[in-house]
Amino acid sequence: MxxxxxxxxxxxxxxxxxxxxxxxxxxxxxxxxxxxxxxxxxxxxxxxxxxxxxxxxxxxxxxxxxxxxxxxTPVQTGGVWVTSRDLCLRCTQGHPATGRLPQRGWCCLTHQWWTDYPPRHIAGHVDDDDRAPVQALVVAAERTFRRELAPRGVLVDSPLMLFALELAHLIRPGSSQVADSSTTELSRHYLRAAQYAVQIRWAQALIDPAVRAGLTDTSTVRDATINRVADELSRLPHICWEPSRDQLARVQIRWALPGGGYAYLDDEGDDPEQQVETWRVRQRLHRFSDRLTSDLSSAEGRPLPFALAGVP
Structure with a gap:
């Protein structure tokens, strides 16, 4: 009936x-x-x-x-669960909606709109929230995700992407404070978008066949590959955002130094903690290399999903 x-x-x-x-x-x-x-x-x-x-x-x-x-829409893709998440408020004309979009990341390319915002921002009208528009760097990262990562089964919340986010946090700390307290929430949003661009770059490197071959090599090639990847991605340019046309001063990120005082993130100079965090990146890449080698050996020739191999 x-x-x-x-x-x-x-x-x-x-x-x-x-x-x-x-x-x-x-x-x-x-x-x-x-x-x-x-x-x-x-x-x-x-x-x-x-x-x-x-x-x-x-x-x-x-x-x-x-x-x-x-x-x-499939519930699973390549052994990875496709979770339901918030849809772009521009696409839904401001109506809160959720769905599964395995081939898309956190940025809507149609509207160049950031969709991973806190729940309290969903209820407001689209035009009332100027925190969601993203800059060209994040749009380029989203295109890379859809072109190279999603077709290989690497979804936004897959284990490999979560590992890439952990590495992105090490070179772009997410616990930073903001000099101007009135822009704290605003800067956190843009900091997450900036980390997304770095996260995509890490995931792109971790699925590269040449990098994977080097990470599973038991000779000195493995150490050389880890050092090369860690050094290249740790030297990514600093990202400083213009959060709003109404915001006259740029959002200035700061973090506490071990000896006291603060250091500020701007367009020039290097992160004073970058040398300290690089060894943490190398340590995690060594663990990833060990797990990847173990997973490939236990697979006995069977293909392993990019999103699952080498990560817990």
Whole structure:
């Protein structure tokens, strides 16, 4: 039996999951998901509340007159779970929505909009939040992610990307404070976007065949590869952002020095802690090399997903 759609139609955005769309659809029709599904159960038209139950998905598609491809985004890709996350508020016309987008990172290329913002910013109108637009460096990183990482199964929250984020934190500390307290929240947002660009660069290096071959070489090539990669990526240019047109002063990042006082991050000079953090980067690359070698040997010739090999 095919169900008639509810009176008020609701658009389903690309990648949007059933929970998000059904909530919006019921709200527009002045009802709730619980009330609709209870009515379907009473009429013996629904037999499960499971999120991915085929019958439940079909019934909701009928209630919204949606295309059969709606809610068909895979839950897993290459052994990595595709998690549901916030969609770009520009794409959704300001309506909060969640979905699974395995081929996309944290930046919407259509609107050049940063989507990994805190939950409290989602409820506000799009035009009221000027923290989300990103600069060219982050847009370029997003293009790299979609071109080189996502096709190889390296998703934004896969183990390899989380390891790359850890390395990015070491050369671009995320616990920095801001000299002007009025821009603290603003600078944290842009600092995360800056770290995303460095994170993508690390992930790109870790899946490079030449780098992987060097990391699994038991001779002196391994140490040379680790030193080369650590030195190259630790010398990435400093990133300093212009957070808003209304912000006259640049956001100035500072961190406490071991001997007292503060050092500031600007466009010139080197990070005073960079030499200290480089050895931490090398240490983690050595661990990654050991795990990668172990995983490849235990695989016995079977292909290993890029997103899982070498990381815990």
């Amino acid at each position: 095919k169900l008639a759609p509810l009176p008020v139609p609701t658009r389903c955005y690309a990648g949007e999951d059933l929970t998000s769309w059904a909530t919006r659809h019921c709200s527009r029709n002045h009802t709730t998901v619980h009330a609709v599904e209870r009515a379907l159960f009473n009429r013996d038209l629904l037999h499960s509340h499971a999120h991915h139950d085929p019958e439940r998905l079909t019934r909701w598609r009928q209630l919204g007159s949606l295309h059969p491809v709606a809610f068909t």
